[in-house]
Amino acid sequence: GAVVSQHPSRVICKSGTSVKIECRSLDFQATTMFWYRQFPKQSLMLMATSNEGSKATYEQGVEKDKFLINHASLTLSTLTVTSAHPEDSSFYICSARDSGTTGNQPQHFGDGTRLSIL
Amino acid sequence: SQKIEQNSEALNIQEGKTATLTCNYTNYSPAYLQWYRQDPGRGPVFLLLIRENEKEKRKERLKVTFDTTLKQSLFHITASQPADSATYLCALGPRSGGYNKLIFGAGTRLAVHP
Numbered sequence: 729g730a731v732v733s734q735h736p737s738r739v740i741c742k743s744g745t746s747v748k749i750e751c752r753s754l755d756f757q758a759t760t761m762f763w764y765r766q767f768p769k770q771s772l773m774l775m776a777t778s779n780e781g782s783k784a785t786y787e788q789g790v791e792k793d794k795f796l797i798n799h800a801s802l803t804l805s806t807l808t809v810t811s812a813h814p815e816d817s818s819f820y821i822c823s824a825r826d827s828g829t830t831g832n833q834p835q836h837f838g839d840g841t842r843l844s845i846l
Numbered sequence: 847s848q849k850i851e852q853n854s855e856a857l858n859i860q861e862g863k864t865a866t867l868t869c870n871y872t873n874y875s876p877a878y879l880q881w882y883r884q885d886p887g888r889g890p891v892f893l894l895l896i897r898e899n900e901k902e903k904r905k906e907r908l909k910v911t912f913d914t915t916l917k918q919s920l921f922h923i924t925a926s927q928p929a930d931s932a933t934y935l936c937a938l939g940p941r942s943g944g945y946n947k948l949i950f951g952a953g954t955r956l957a958v959h960p
Contacts (some may be wrong), residue, residue: 771951772935773948777947835882835946837889842887
């Protein structure tokens, strides 16, 4: 089945540090990947849509200079949280859709990154 | 704005019984609806998709219904097992375009007791 690998699974770092999270589709190509943020017992909140070879589309209220997204290949998207502060602590999850499929296909999720800023 | 409601309280049932989870939505007309399972500290895993012109979908012990008049989907797990304990998320799919961005509910936590 379609596998999405997200790395690292957990990051603990000091305030002011920039953190990069990788999202890879292992056995399929993904023109589009999605980045979500999830707080405890809350729904997945879409932060941005990552498009291969073009700029990401950010949801309202998400700072694009704070959350840098790069989608340089059909199998890799990265999210960089720049100058992270304690309020950025959260569970970040990526997902990808198989570009080779059509219609209303499911999204395949990574296992998330638990980010803790001290 | 769109709103999705799933039971915020945990659903506790006995092993072997049927679990029924509800997803209600307002101010939206989805082309399809998906159900995902999420375990603690993990990403969601896709379970079932049902389109607006489908009333019911089944997969092994799982069954999903979709009532566009009531704006509601029901998710059933028959012969439930402790291994079914997890949080179940419903997600609404757009009619067209928008990169197929999904709108997720907050999920309902299911606990199946032996």
